[in-house]
Amino acid sequence: MKFDKLVMVLLFFTLMACENRPNFSELCEQHTKICQEFQEDTWCKRERVAVGFANLANKNDANDSKKYQQLIAYEGYGKCMLHASKIEHIKLKVKKTIRTNNVLKAQAKIKAIALATQNSEHPDLLFFHWSRYLNEQSLNKFLALQGSELLEKPNRQINLASYYVKHDIKKTLNLLYHALELYPSDAAIDTEIFQSLASIFSHKKEHTQAYVWSKILYLYSPKDSNISHKILVNYFRSNNLNTEFLDRVAKKTLNNIIEGEFKAPHT
Structure with a gap:
């Protein structure tokens, strides 16, 4: 990522x-x-x-x-x-x-x-x-800061997630969710979070979650090169998804994120 x-x-x-x-x-x-x-x-x-x-x-x-x-x-x-x-x-x-x-x-x-x-x-x-530069000493120092106030910023939680994505998917999800929790209202959201969440759930074959986060990406950034209406249509058709309900979930979730009221789901 x-x-x-x-x-x-x-x-x-x-x-x-x-x-x-x-x-x-x-x-x-x-x-x-x-x-x-x-x-x-x-x-x-x-x-x-x-x-x-x-x-x-x-x-x-x-x-x-x-x-x-x-x-x-x-x-x-x-x-x-x-x-x-x-x-x-x-x-x-x-x-x-x-x-x-x-x-x-x-x-x-x-x-x-x-x-x-x-x-x-x-x-x-x-x-x-x-x-x-793959500086292992720098990595170890960065990882040692986990749980401290220094890393309580969205970009730093995202950076942690980018490390753990190859080691611990559950922790990666929690870090990405927490990054979303840390955004204040009306802040510019890093769309890599939405894309990464959709990718992780797609890989896990959790199709409803993958669709929801893909839809959130599309709603937030419709010109993003990683998503399109056609991609969403093909995905829900191939997985027989109830898009009417999932679209409401996506819209509500995005509104909570934008308003700074997002709460991480239990994983």
Whole structure:
């Protein structure tokens, strides 16, 4: 399960919502070095903005949390630009070179920040070093934090789940449910939770549960590439499901999640 892809988007909107902070144009005027790190391109603008504000935040108040945000922002930009670099320009071959250079710069910054934080005790950085570099010491420290307040955040419960999914399905389910319990009302929900729950129940051949979580994913994010109306129809037809009832369950469950009132079922 890959759970960090939404963090960069959430980082962008969180930063954009901050008060007493310049917009990106003002950032470029006030902090030229930050803004000019990458050669400008028509692609990956949102990701580049996220990198700029992550760097500004770390410059104003450097700490491990800010460094983690930098890593996620650089990853998001690097992945986007890597995709863009593979697009050929018939008339502007120089674009490919610019994009390739930007990818290399992003990768270099990730490597530098990762090296500087390899001994960090910050929960998000501990999991980062395990998930990216298979650092066993970081993993053991992260797992040792289970049950503490430090891990009582949705993304950290999700990270725990991504580790246990290969070892303990029941615990994985409980962690994903608890992540949903921790979201406040009207928060942006990581749709990987819905997708993972649907996948786990489908694998267990618990078709009603698989359908409910698939429907929740569709209701919450109908444009998600992992779900569609056709997929739902094929699933309930092949498993003879009572969709009228299950659709009501899905809608009610999603409303509870959005309102911050979700309670984990007994497993």
